[in-house]
Amino acid sequence: MIALLASSWLNTDPTVFVETLLNGLAVGSVYALIALGYTMVYGILKFINFAHSDVVTWGAWVSFTIAAAVAAAIGWTFTGGAARPAPLWLGPTLLVCTMLVCGAIGFAIERLAYKPLRSAPRLNVLITAIGVSLLLQNVGQLQFSFLPGWLKFPFGTQPQSFPQLLPAEPLATVIGVKLYWIDLIGFGTAVSLMVALEWLVYHTKTGRMMRAVSYDVRTAALMGIPVDRIISFTFVLGSMLAAAAGLLYVTKYPGNLLQTADTTWVLLGLKAFVAAVVGGIGNIRGAMLGGFLIGLIELFGARYLDPGLRDVYVFSILILVLLFKPTGLLGSTVREKV
Numbered sequence: 001m002i003a004l005l006a007s008s009w010l011n012t013d014p015t016v017f018v019e020t021l022l023n024g025l026a027v028g029s030v031y032a033l034i035a036l037g038y039t040m041v042y043g044i045l046k047f048i049n050f051a052h053s054d055v056v057t058w059g060a061w062v063s064f065t066i067a068a069a070v071a072a073a074i075g076w077t078f079t080g081g082a083a084r085p086a087p088l089w090l091g092p093t094l095l096v097c098t099m100l101v102c103g104a105i106g107f108a109i110e111r112l113a114y115k116p117l118r119s120a121p122r123l124n125v126l127i128t129a130i131g132v133s134l135l136l137q138n139v140g141q142l143q144f145s146f147l148p149g150w151l152k153f154p155f156g157t158q159p160q161s162f163p164q165l166l167p168a169e170p171l172a173t174v175i176g177v178k179l180y181w182i183d184l185i186g187f188g189t190a191v192s193l194m195v196a197l198e199w200l201v202y203h204t205k206t207g208r209m210m211r212a213v214s215y216d217v218r219t220a221a222l223m224g225i226p227v228d229r230i231i232s233f234t235f236v237l238g239s240m241l242a243a244a245a246g247l248l249y250v251t252k253y254p255g256n257l258l259q260t261a262d263t264t265w266v267l268l269g270l271k272a273f274v275a276a277v278v279g280g281i282g283n284i285r286g287a288m289l290g291g292f293l294i295g296l297i298e299l300f301g302a303r304y305l306d307p308g309l310r311d312v313y314v315f316s317i318l319i320l321v322l323l324f325k326p327t328g329l330l331g332s333t334v335r336e337k338v
Contacts, residue, residue, distance in 0.1 A: 015176040020303045021296070026183045026252060028295020029190030033245035034272030035279065035287040036197060037238030043214040043282040044234050047122055050129040051109060053269020054136035055102055055239045057260045059246025060162075061140060061155050063098040064257060067163050091165045091251075095189070098247050099240040106239025110232050140260025155260060162254035186248045193244055194288050197237070201284055210234060214282070245272075267311065271298070274318045280328025289330060293317075 034056055041049045070076065070090060113132050117125050143156040166185060170178035201207035212220040213230045221227045249268070250257050258264050271294060279290025294314055301313035321328065 016303070018175065018177045020299050022177070022179075022183055024296035024299035025292060026187050026295075027299060028275075028292035029187050029194075030245045030249050030252075030268075030291075031272045031275045031295050032194060032288045032291025033190055033241045033248070034269065035276035035291045036194070036284060037242045038273055038276040039279075039282055039284060039287040040210075040234050040238045042276075043284075044210065044217075044231060045114070045118075045125075047125050048129065048273070049114075049235075049238075050126075051132040051136060052238065052242055053265060053272065054133050054140075054260065055105060055109075055242040056246040056249070056269060056272075057265040058105060058136060058140060059098050059102045059243030060250040060257060061246075061260065062101050062243070063094045063247045063250070064160055064162055065155075066094055066097050071163075086163055086165045090163075091185075094165070095244060095247055098243045102243030102246075103236040103240040106235040106242075107232055109239075110235035114235075115228070115231075137261040157259045159255075159259065160257045162250040162257050164254065165251055182252050186252055189244065190248060193241060197241070197284065200237075206230075206233070271311075271314055274314055278317060278321045278328055280331025283328065283330045286328050286330035290328070293329075 034053065037052045037055070038048065041047070041052070067090065070093075074087075076087070109132055113128050114125065117128060140155045141157050166181040168180075171181050171184065172179045201210060209220070209225045209230050210233075212223070212225055213227055217227055220230075256264060272291065275290035275294040276287045277290070278293060279286030279288065294317065297317055298310050298314050302310040305313070325331070
C-alpha cells in the first residue's frame with residue numbers, strides 16, 4: 001500500500017496533495033481527541049471504556065441542543081432558506097457548555113457504573129462498559145416531548161443539520177489550495193486542547209498524581225493521593241475532550257448529525273480506538289500521534305487508491321502494528337519482575 005501511495009504521489013498535482021494533507025490533519029485531530037480519552041482511562045484503570053465513543057455522539061447532539069435553545073431565545077434561524085450567520089460568540093459558548101455537560105456525564109458514568117466494579121474481574125467491567133454504551137445509544141433516540149420549551153430533549157431518530165458556525169467562503173487561497181475557517185479553527189482548537197492536556201499531565205501536581213495512579217494504584221493511595229478523585233477527574237477530562245471532538249466533527253461535517261445509534265458514530269469511535277492502539281495504548285503522546293497518523297492514512301488512501309476502501313486502510317495499519325510492534329509506536333515493552 002505504501003508503494004502504491006508513493007507512486008501516486010510522484011504523478012499527482014501538488015495542490016491535490018496539500019488539500020489532502022490539510023483534510024487528513026483536520027480529521028486526524030478529531031481522532032486524536034477521542035483517542036486521548038481511551039488512552040487516559042486505560043492508563044489508569046487498565047480497561048477500555050467502550051462507552052467513550054457514545055460520549056462523542058452526545059457531545060455532538062448536546063451542542064446541537066444548546067444551539068437550538070439559543071436560536072429559540074434570540075430569534076436566530078439556522079435552517080432553511082432564511083438561515084442567518086451564527087453570532088461570533090456562539091462557537092466558543094457551544095464548546096465550553098458542551099464540554100461541561102459531557103464532563104458531568106463522564107463523572108456520572110464513572111461513579112455509577114465503574115466505581116462499584118473497581119475490584120471486580122475485568123470481564124465484568126467490560127460487559128458493563130458495553131451496557132453503558134447501549135444505554136447512551138438508546139436514550140439518545142428518545143424525545144421527551146412532554147417537557148416545555150427549551151427543556152425538550154431534541155435528539156430522536158431523525159438526522160439533523162448542524163448550524164453553520166463559521167463562514168463557508170474560503171479564508172484564503174495559497175498555491176491553489178483553499179483554506180477554510182472550519183479547518184483552521186478546528187485544527188487549532190484540537191491542537192490547543194492537546195497542548196493543554198500535555199501541560200496538565202506533565203507539568204502540574206494533578207498530572208503527577210495521575211501518572212502515579214497509572215503506575216500503581218495501591219502505592220499511590222498509600223502515599224496519600226486521593227485515588228477516587230483522580231480517577232473521576234480522568235473520566236471527566238476524557239469526556240470533555242470527547243465532547244470537543246464531537247462538536248468539531250459535526251462542525252466540519254454538518255450533515256452527519258445522525259441518530260446516536262448510527263453506525264457512523266460507532267465507526268468513528270473504532271477508528272479513534274485504532275489510533276490509540278497504533279500510537280501506544282496508555283501513552284498520551286502516542287494517542288496524539290496515532291490520531292494524526294490514522295487521519296492521514298485514511299484520507300491519502302481514499303484520495304490516491306480507492307475511496308471505497310478507506311476503512312480497510314485504517315484497520316490494515318492496526319494489523320501491521322499489532323504484528324510488528326504490539327505495544328504501539330510509542331508504547332514501551334512491558335517487563336515482568338520474576
